[in-house]
Amino acid sequence: MKLKVADLIVEINILGELLLSRVQPYVYDGEKAADIVIEIPKRYYENKHKEFPHLSFEECEYLWSGSSFYEQLVDFDGLMLHSSCVEYEGKAYLFSARSGTGKSTHTHLWLEYLNGARIINDDKPAIRYIDGEFYAYGTPWSGKTDESENVGVPIAGIAFLERGENSIKRIPGILALKLFMEQTVRSVKKETMEKTLDLLGKILTEIPIYRLTCDMTEDAVKTSYNGMKV
Amino acid sequence: MKLNENYILKNIAGTAVVVPVGDAVNDIKGMITLNGPAEIIWKGLQNGKNIESIVEEIKSEYDASEDVIKNDVDAFLNKLRTYKILVD
Numbered sequence: 001m002k003l004k005v006a007d008l009i010v011e012i013n014i015l016g017e018l019l020l021s022r023v024q025p026y027v028y029d030g031e032k033a034a035d036i037v038i039e040i041p042k043r044y045y046e047n048k049h050k051e052f053p054h055l056s057f058e059e060c061e062y063l064w065s066g067s068s069f070y071e072q073l074v075d076f077d078g079l080m081l082h083s084s085c086v087e088y089e090g091k092a093y094l095f096s097a098r099s100g101t102g103k104s105t106h107t108h109l110w111l112e113y114l115n116g117a118r119i120i121n122d123d124k125p126a127i128r129y130i131d132g133e134f135y136a137y138g139t140p141w142s143g144k145t146d147e148s149e150n151v152g153v154p155i156a157g158i159a160f161l162e163r164g165e166n167s168i169k170r171i172p173g174i175l176a177l178k179l180f181m182e183q184t185v186r187s188v189k190k191e192t193m194e195k196t197l198d199l200l201g202k203i204l205t206e207i208p209i210y211r212l213t214c215d216m217t218e219d220a221v222k223t224s225y226n227g228m229k230v
Numbered sequence: 231m232k233l234n235e236n237y238i239l240k241n242i243a244g245t246a247v248v249v250p251v252g253d254a255v256n257d258i259k260g261m262i263t264l265n266g267p268a269e270i271i272w273k274g275l276q277n278g279k280n281i282e283s284i285v286e287e288i289k290s291e292y293d294a295s296e297d298v299i300k301n302d303v304d305a306f307l308n309k310l311r312t313y314k315i316l317v318d
Contacts, residue, residue: 172243173245174245177245177261188251188255189251190236193249197240197242201243
């Protein structure tokens with residue numbers, strides 16, 4: 001079946017209910033040819049399921065079809081950032097951190113305190129560079145929840161989040177690069193990694209990058225919003 | 231002297247960084263940041279220059295004696311050999 005994800009046409013074979021349910025908002029019935037093809041044999045997912053028995057077959061399909069999408073995204077000036085992405089007043093704000101740090105908790109505080117805020121993708125937004133501007137997109141691959149919107153929103157800023165007293169500051173490009181590399185797809189293929197690094201270079205020069213330390217109060221939202229708003 | 235082909239040199243946001251790909255991801259976790267002289271050495275190796283001309287190039291840009299530069303270049307090359315970044 002065909003999907004439209006991050007403004008790209010994706011041809012994908014779907015086996016299980018989990019992936020099928022997550023792609024519903026992205027189904028495309030137009031005539032355009034596929035930009036990205038995700039055609040993974042059943043046996044591949046079965047092997048992943050054997051390798052990671054705590055994941056069901058359907059979860060394996062969901063996770064590794066997503067990996068395939070994000071690996072191919074680099075051919076279209078795009079990459080994934082492991083982050084929770086929230087939209088407010090037409091701009092996207094991304095909060096990245098290792099799993100368990102509280103990035104999703106933080107964006108959900110935005111929903112609570114900022115009227116009209118919504119989650120674009122709670123775990124793996126796609127970032128694309130289109131006509132001189134960076135956009136964050138919802139995708140069918142959004143982690144444990146299906147909190148994702150099929151939209152692309154111009155990015156205001158990216159924050160790497162840690163727990164602590166509420167404060168935010170801009171960080172230099174080279175430090176941002178190290179943090180970014182830990183939370184994106186690192187290809188072992190030279191050509192793919194070259195493209196990823198070129199795109200990262202562009203992101204780090206054009207998008208403000210912050211280090212945010214925060215707690216779980218309304219003050220945390222004020223700190224990040226006031227620090228990042230454009 | 232030849233650089234292992236499984237490393238990418240890029241200038242990102244004003245800094246020279248080296249990132250492993252392929253099998254090299256098992257040797258170096260993360261990435262390496264190069265300072266100015268190290269970048270000159272890396273690019274020199276990429277372009278097949280010998281040590282003398284690399285030292286000469288550093289000398290023209292940095293205020294240090296030839297001996298000091300030679301020692302530093304040797305130390306850097308040895309480090310690259312240790313991590314199998316420089317092969318024979």
